[in-house]
Amino acid sequence: MAIFVEGVRKRYGDKPALAGLDLEVKPGTVHAVLGPNGAGKTTAVRVMSTLLRHDEGVVRVAGHDVRTEAPAVRARIGLLGQHAALDEDLSGRQNLEMFGRLHHLGARRAGLRADALLDRFGLADTGRKPVKQYSGGMRRRLDLAASLITEPEVLFLDEPTTGLDPRGRTEVWSAVRSLVGGGTTVLLTTQYLEEADQLADRITLIDAGRVAAEGTADELKARVGADRIVVVLRDAARLGQAAALLPDPAVDPDTLTLSFPVADRMAGLSLTLRALEGADIEALDLAVRRPTLDEVFLHLTDRKDATEVAA
Structure with a gap:
């Protein structure tokens, strides 16, 4: 398994964020994690990407334990958060070069990697323009490219298209499909149910920090009717x-x-x-x-704020 999570618990004071979460993600697939606000999606990603220590349970990513082998995990993963981590005044290429240097690639290798990623994500023609001139979709594609600077085995995408218009979301979806075609494993959290329907090989629906349902989109829809x-x-x-x-x-x-x-x-x-x-x-x-994933979501999550996600 590219990702293996068993019995994971995490509390913030008296509040449980994860309450015995189980998850398995096969290599070379897109696995979507859905859930209402506060269900534990971002906490789960932070635990799996070594940014947060869990209280109980087992988490292995790319074959390594996130608690005892954190450096090995970090060397094999990429992470794209909800907000772009780009320097607006630098060009797209300069941003990628900077990330490459931060990962100790060296000047020449960082430049070559930047050019390859710009071409891969359809940004070669705009690579020398400052990022502040980029559209929302272009910024997210560049941010996605930056998360791949070290060619990770596993990529975590935490609500990658939040705030994008339909064109921008379509651009990011195309980029994600390209990544998986190249063998990358993607774990995606999203509040856009259409996004999970379009991209995911399997979907895990979590509520109150535990799994409420898991399966393909068609399997989940069949549970509704x-x-x-x-x-x-x-x-x-x-x-x-x-x-x-x-x-x-x-x-x-x-x-x-x-x-x-x-x-x-x-x-x-x-x-x-x-x-x-x-x-x-x-x-x-x-x-x-x-049946739609919206109906699945509302049927399987007993939360008042579920309608926010379905909308």
Whole structure:
């Protein structure tokens, strides 16, 4: 395992931040950690990246114990926090060179590594511009490049796209996919559920410092319920007739929508379409809707602030 966490506990005074956390991350994958505010996501990342000592439990990263072999762990990981750690007045290349020198690469090697990373993250054309002229997405890509200056085996991304617009998030997602394609293991914490859905091979949902659920996005969605056929009608007067043709649908008269669970997506669509056409009922929209990670999140976390994340 690239990351192995078992029975980890961490308290801040009388408050438990981690209450027996278990986690396993396979090499060369993206593993997302979701949870409401205060669930323990950032604390878990700080423990796994040796920035914080846990009270109980076992944590191994890249084959090394974070408590007894911290220097070996630090030599094998990269960390991208919630806020960019860049010098605004320096160019992108100068920032990367600086990080390289701080990691004792030497001037020539740091320069070569900076050029390679600028090219890898699509920043070669802007590498000599000061960072204060960069867009939000470009800054995060540069920050991501800086976290890879030593070619880490494991990369921790703690809410890497917070505050970015959709274009900026897409740019970072593309960069993360490229990293994993090159063999890097990524542990990602995020409050954007779409981000986990797009990127993660597996997802761990934590609440109150412990695991509430774990699996692929599809496995977690299946825990909430089956796929649903959703029909939107054109004519409000045909709503009752359409409801009589379908298997016990939920009816929303305000939106002229009917929906019902279905085991077989294609068969359900075909039967619904034939029933409506046979009664000459026109549908504006007919689709299969899967449960979303938002619904998974709200279903599995018993927290009032869960809606903040789902939003």
